[in-house]
Amino acid sequence: MKVDVLLGLQWGDEGKGKVVDVLTPRYDVVARFQGGPNAGHTLEFEGNKYVLRSIPSGIFQGDKVNIIGNGVVLAPDLFMDEARELEKSGHNLHGRLHISKKAHLIMPTHRLLDAAYEAAKGKNKVGTTGKGIGPTYTDKVSRNGLRVGDILDDFETKYAAHKARHEQMLRALNYTHYDITEVERHWMEGVEYMKQFELVDSEHEVNRLLKEGKSILCEGAQGTMLDVDFGSYPFVTSSNTICAGACTGLGLGPNKIGEVYGIIKAYCTRVGAGPFPTELFDETGALIRQIGHEYGAVTGRERRCGWIDLVALKYAIMVNGVTKLIMMKSDVLDTFDTVKACVAYKHNGEQIDYFPYDINEGIEPVYVEMQGWKQDLTTITSESEFPQAFKDYIAFLERELETPIAIVSVGPDREQTIERTTI
Numbered sequence: 001m002k003v004d005v006l007l008g009l010q011w012g013d014e015g016k017g018k019v020v021d022v023l024t025p026r027y028d029v030v031a032r033f034q035g036g037p038n039a040g041h042t043l044e045f046e047g048n049k050y051v052l053r054s055i056p057s058g059i060f061q062g063d064k065v066n067i068i069g070n071g072v073v074l075a076p077d078l079f080m081d082e083a084r085e086l087e088k089s090g091h092n093l094h095g096r097l098h099i100s101k102k103a104h105l106i107m108p109t110h111r112l113l114d115a116a117y118e119a120a121k122g123k124n125k126v127g128t129t130g131k132g133i134g135p136t137y138t139d140k141v142s143r144n145g146l147r148v149g150d151i152l153d154d155f156e157t158k159y160a161a162h163k164a165r166h167e168q169m170l171r172a173l174n175y176t177h178y179d180i181t182e183v184e185r186h187w188m189e190g191v192e193y194m195k196q197f198e199l200v201d202s203e204h205e206v207n208r209l210l211k212e213g214k215s216i217l218c219e220g221a222q223g224t225m226l227d228v229d230f231g232s233y234p235f236v237t238s239s240n241t242i243c244a245g246a247c248t249g250l251g252l253g254p255n256k257i258g259e260v261y262g263i264i265k266a267y268c269t270r271v272g273a274g275p276f277p278t279e280l281f282d283e284t285g286a287l288i289r290q291i292g293h294e295y296g297a298v299t300g301r302e303r304r305c306g307w308i309d310l311v312a313l314k315y316a317i318m319v320n321g322v323t324k325l326i327m328m329k330s331d332v333l334d335t336f337d338t339v340k341a342c343v344a345y346k347h348n349g350e351q352i353d354y355f356p357y358d359i360n361e362g363i364e365p366v367y368v369e370m371q372g373w374k375q376d377l378t379t380i381t382s383e384s385e386f387p388q389a390f391k392d393y394i395a396f397l398e399r400e401l402e403t404p405i406a407i408v409s410v411g412p413d414r415e416q417t418i419e420r421t422t423i
């Protein structure tokens with residue numbers, strides 16, 4: 001019996017997809033537990049690149065079972081496009097992809113509501129992905145949602161009632177100029193398409209599998225700083241991205257959780273609006289963006305770039321109970337003379353080393369500057385080849401974060417992954 005959880009500790013896009021793919025051979029099942037097509041998880045292997053949105057990143061490794069849990073929100077049209085794309089590239093999903101009947105459906109009108117709420121926020125926009133995530137979770141919590149299981153019985157009637165309610169809300173928001181005829185047709189095709197997959201009570205399935213001695217890897221989406229409770233509210237997503245989300249999003253007892261893998265970049269990025277204490281507005285930030293190809297996998301938006309923030313990371317490690325860290329994109333810093341890490345904040349003139357209630361204003365990072373390693377890491381295959389300055393950077397982070405860095409990623413490819421043996 002074993003459930004490990006893998007999640008992002010920053011503002012998303014840490015490289016979760018790549019690591020899930022690398023770790024999948026060690027598990028029987030990979031399961032998504034929250035989020036939806038706001039996620040964009042990139043995998044590269046054998047010269048191919050894939051971006052997954054709703055389908056778990058274990059789908060490329062053998063005949064593992066991949067589960068979309070009850071905590072996920074699913075858009076049938078986008079799901080169909082994504083699944084068809086994978087099948088076209090020769091990956092058979094049949095029998096391997098199970099979808100919880102309790103997962104909520106993102107309707108076309110949820111996406112309109114997402115846009116309408118954003119427009120109404122004026123200059124305080126969240127900068128959402130526009131996928132209807134917030135309105136769908138809102139309907140779920142206010143007991144107005146449509147679930148995957150609903151497609152099996154008298155769906156048209158239920159859909160029409162929900163649509164009418166949304167249209168009323170859109171009128172109240174003065175958001176009336178839209179035509180979703182074509183989108184709706186595609187969406188309904190997606191609903192039919194979904195019926196060929198196993199629609200299951202995934203809470204029963206995961207617990208049965210555990211009893212049979214199978215192991216499960218839970219794949220987080222977004223990141224801790226986007227968690228609806230603990231992130232940089234209100235500039236967050238609408239789900240619990242933290243480890244506890246794996247329990248509610250799959251129906252797992254907390255005593256089933258083993259390792260909690262926290263994924264970090266060697267620096268930090270954010271897409272969308274909201275505070276980002278270590279953001280760089282200078283040439284260094286632009287250079288990180290350029291070398292790291294920091295553009296959103298879903299929206300293509302420029303990612304904001306900055307140095308690693310250890311104050312925020314300590315907080316993220318705490319609320320998730322992280323047992324091991326995995327550091328991604330180390331190679332992006334290869335050419336820098338020095339690298340910096342934020343070890344404290346100056347908050348209203350006072351130096352603090354904890355993550356405060358509000359990071360929206362008055363936060364200034366306090367940095368430690370270290371020697372860069374100035375060496376290409378991308379071809380390195382074992383820890384013994386790490387340059388000394390890189391070893392020092394790792395040791396510094398481990399000391400500050402009081403958590404071992406178990407895996408270091410030195411490039412986007414599956415093969416460019418180094419498991420450390422000295423931790």
Ligand code: GDP
Nearest residue numbers: 013014015016017040041042329409410411412
């Ligand atoms: P996710 O949402 O956490 O799965 O991350 P994304 O896929 O949105 O963004 C991570 C990006 O970094 C993708 O383009 C990956 O291919 C790429 N990537 C992952 N690990 C590494 C690495 O170690 N080095 C470099 N240079 N790129 C990486």
Ligand code: IMO
Nearest residue numbers: 012013038039040127128129221222237271272
């Ligand atoms: P992955 O899983 C990075 C951000 C959006 C916006 C905020 C709310 O690829 O790491 P939403 O559409 O969820 O209501 O938007 O959250 N956001 C992400 N940023 N990576 C993601 O996913 C994200 N999913 C949402 O940019 O600021």
Ligand code: MG
Nearest residue numbers: 013040041297
């Ligand atoms: Mg992403």
